[in-house]
Amino acid sequence: MQHESGHDPVRIERALQGDPVEATLTTSRALLGLVARSLSETLDLVTLPQFRVLVILAGNGPMRIGELAKRVRSVPSTFTRSMDRMEQQGWVVREASPTSRREVLVHLTPKGAQLVVEVTDRRRSEISEVLRRLTPEDAEIVARAFAVFAAAAAEPPPEDLVLLGL
Amino acid sequence: MQHESGHDPVRIERALQGDPVEATLTTSRALLGLVARSLSETLDLVTLPQFRVLVILAGNGPMRIGELAKRVRSVPSTFTRSMDRMEQQGWVVREASPTSRREVLVHLTPKGAQLVVEVTDRRRSEISEVLRRLTPEDAEIVARAFAVFAAAAAEPPPEDLVLLGL
DNA sequence: CACAACAGTTGCATTGATGCAATCATTGCG
């Protein structure tokens, strides 16, 4: 069980020989590293739970505070306070709902939206860089394979993604 | 910017047309969901920072407490207390170093090792399940492509992985 | 031997998240 990190000759061997599970595991670690890197600067500014909120808002537009709380598996009391902090730091704003005066909608501020964009951009550019190291033929193979895999994996339910923030 | 989650027709289209970056992004989300799921039960037992520690120990064997702290970008004072908690809960044990009496080595307990194994197993089996949905030919393509990608991406530095816990 | 460097712990203070219970305002329904 030693040597979980570092190029493990056995694992690579198996991957090249075509053990799909091992290849997928290795790739998932590579992608995770990439995701983590894309997030790392950002996590100096917001916490992971906070970033999840930003991502959800970026993806779905303004949302009721309770609905948002449910999405991140939090409870209203916790979440109200979390919003206090995030609003104070300028990532989001509370606004009265146009339909009901007891509902409060949370909006992303430009600053908050920007943060999410930066992470996504960073992620895209990191991916590009990896792909640039491939021959065009390999890149084509990879793209096709990824599309196939992604289709089979199905879009992960938001509750799962929320766990790690995107 | 709407609709970050959910099947985005545009993104899938581009993936199928062969935009490698989009395909990779989609796949990374799928894999992230999978990783998150493999972790979700476990995070009821330990925190993410704590799980990182378990993973590092599982991969490298017993380690000095300061070295471990450095790995997770923590400081000794923080880390001592984190070890207190983890030791009390039976995930790790402190043991005197055989070489120096001022050093303290942290060992994984069987219980701690087990936890890491469970997560990895869960991840493997989730991956298997996705791959089972592919035709053998597609699985072969995927395996080959993943191996290629993983090689190009290079093993992520441990500091990056540490950020998300494996 | 003496003193500096090192490894780890402890005191203290702060922050973010968590959640139960109670409260306030609003809404919708009988």
Add this chain to the structure above:
DNA sequence: CGCAATGATTGCATCAATGCAACTGTTGTG
């Protein structure tokens, strides 16, 4: 209208993580 349900906030209380500064013990070096 009146009252129950709803949405959000507030009052606790707790816990994990963070990190500076001071301190204890150990090692190694001049």
